[in-house]
Amino acid sequence: MKIATFNINGIKARIGALTDWLSEAQPDVAVLQEIKSVDEGFPREMFEDMGYQVETHGQKSFNGVAILSKLPLEDVRRGLPGDAGDEQARFIEATVCGEVPVRIFGLYLPNGNPAPGPKYDYKLAWMARLEDHVRAALALEEPLVVCGDYNIIPQPEDAARPDAWRKDALFLPASREAFRRIVALGLTDAFRATHPHMPPSPPPQQFSFWDYQAGAWNRNDGIRIDHLLLSPQAADLLRLCEIDSDVRGREKPSDHVPVWIDLAA
DNA sequence: ATGCCCATTTGCAATGGA
Numbered sequence: 482m483k484i485a486t487f488n489i490n491g492i493k494a495r496i497g498a499l500t501d502w503l504s505e506a507q508p509d510v511a512v513l514q515e516i517k518s519v520d521e522g523f524p525r526e527m528f529e530d531m532g533y534q535v536e537t538h539g540q541k542s543f544n545g546v547a548i549l550s551k552l553p554l555e556d557v558r559r560g561l562p563g564d565a566g567d568e569q570a571r572f573i574e575a576t577v578c579g580e581v582p583v584r585i586f587g588l589y590l591p592n593g594n595p596a597p598g599p600k601y602d603y604k605l606a607w608m609a610r611l612e613d614h615v616r617a618a619l620a621l622e623e624p625l626v627v628c629g630d631y632n633i634i635p636q637p638e639d640a641a642r643p644d645a646w647r648k649d650a651l652f653l654p655a656s657r658e659a660f661r662r663i664v665a666l667g668l669t670d671a672f673r674a675t676h677p678h679m680p681p682s683p684p685p686q687q688f689s690f691w692d693y694q695a696g697a698w699n700r701n702d703g704i705r706i707d708h709l710l711l712s713p714q715a716a717d718l719l720r721l722c723e724i725d726s727d728v729r730g731r732e733k734p735s736d737h738v739p740v741w742i743d744l745a746a
Numbered sequence: 747a748t749g750c751c752c753a754t755t756t757g758c759a760a761t762g763g764a
Contacts, residue, residue, distance in 0.1 A: 490763085491753050515763090517754070542754055543762070592764060632764075651764065692764065693751035704764080736752075736764080 482552070482579045483507070485741035486628040486707055488514040488589070488690075492523055492545075495735055502728055503531060508741060509551045510577055512587035514630045516545035523547065540570040546587050546629070553578040561588070563610035571607070581624055581746035583715065586615070588629035593650030601650050604632070608659040616666055618712075624746065625712035627668060630737065632706055633660045635670070638678065638686060639705040651706060668710035671722040671742045687724050690737045698729050707740045718744040 485508040489495040492513075503511060511533070516523060518539050525535040532551050538559040539545040548554065554575040561572035571589040576582050588611065593604030618625050634652045637643040646652035664670065676684045688703025697703065711719060721743040728738045 494753060515753095592762085594762095594764065646764090649764075690764075694764095695750050697751095706764080 482509050482577065482583065482744045482746045483741055484510040484512070484577075484583070484585065484626055484628070484709070484744065485739045486512045486514070486587070486630070486709060487739040488630040488707060488735060488737035490515050490735040490737065491517040493518065494733065496524060496527065498728070498731060498733055498735065500527065500531070501731075502725070502739060503528075503533075503549075506725065506739065506741070508739075509579070510585060511549040511739075512585060512628050513547040513549065514545075514587070514589035516547050517543060518545055536573065536575060538570045538573040540568070544570045544589055546570060546573045546589050548573055548575050548585060548587055550575070550577055561607065561610050562614055564606075567607075579746050581718070583624045583626060583744065583746060584618065586618070586625070586627040586629075588627070588631070590630060590632045592632050593656065596648070596650040596653055604650060605655060605659055608663065612659070612663050612666065615663055615668070619667055622714060623712070624715040624718060624744070626709055626715055626742070627663075627711075628709040630706060631660065631708050633657065633708075634704050634706055635660055635708075638683070639688075641686065641688065641702045641704070646704070651704065664710060667713060669713070669716040669719070671709040671711055671716075671719055672705070672724070672740065674716065674719065675722045687726065689724055689740050691729055693736055707737055709740060709742050711742075715744065718746050720745055
């Protein structure tokens with residue numbers, strides 16, 4: 482089962498790039514962030530015609546998440562529990578009914594800049610809610626994939642220029658601590674698990690985001706902020722995790738690229 | 747040190763992104 486996460490930065494602007502990538506990559510499940518569309522505005526028929534079931538949780542102009550799946554989806558839920566007053570569309574979950582059922586959490590974690598400030602407080606509060614929700618899901622001891630745009634640079638090796646991010650909400654110590662607390666519940670970073678750091682020959686750096694500005698892509702000035710975290714039962718099925726970096730060099734690209742796993746399920 | 751670019755908006759300048 483191939484499961485991909487992809488921040489598309491606007492569905493209207495990305496219809497061509499997304500359908501091209503889906504056609505060639507053929508993921509069973511595509512978890513999307515920043516659709517920047519209300520549910521009624523999402524071109525669902527286009528993806529249904531490609532064989533996908535389409536579940537969206539959108540809002541006007543900003544944010545918005547979706548799950549496209551070639552396998553049946555069950556128990557679709559929208560919104561991150563823990564704050565009934567939170568109106569930002571940043572979370573969707575569903576169970577993919579393959580040979581082995583896999584629960585998928587699709588998230589678009591708040592950016593949090595500028596830090597400190599109310600936006601940063603919202604980011605940390607959102608992460609605390611995510612931690613609670615993941616803890617409860619892990620208690621079921623089933624295959625679970627918690628994936629999306631985390632807006633977190635976990636380690637210095639996940640940025641081309643880590644010093645440039647020291648005071649940014651994506652790399653502040655409190656942000657990374659909150660991320661580590663979630664991982665420490667018992668999740669495995671699929672990319673790190675399949676691309677282990679083995680000094681003195683570390684693997685080449687790979688990123689999932691390059692800013693549109695200042696020729697970041699051409700200079701490979703990127704960061705790795707899109708992650709797939711796996712429960713132990715999902716990690717047991719992990720075969721492969723790769724980043725489709727070449728997508729960033731195409732026409733009208735998103736500033737993020739797809740990251741995907743292959744599970745033996 | 748600052749801005750660079752891109753997407754969206756009951757749009758034509760402002761906001762959010764990271």
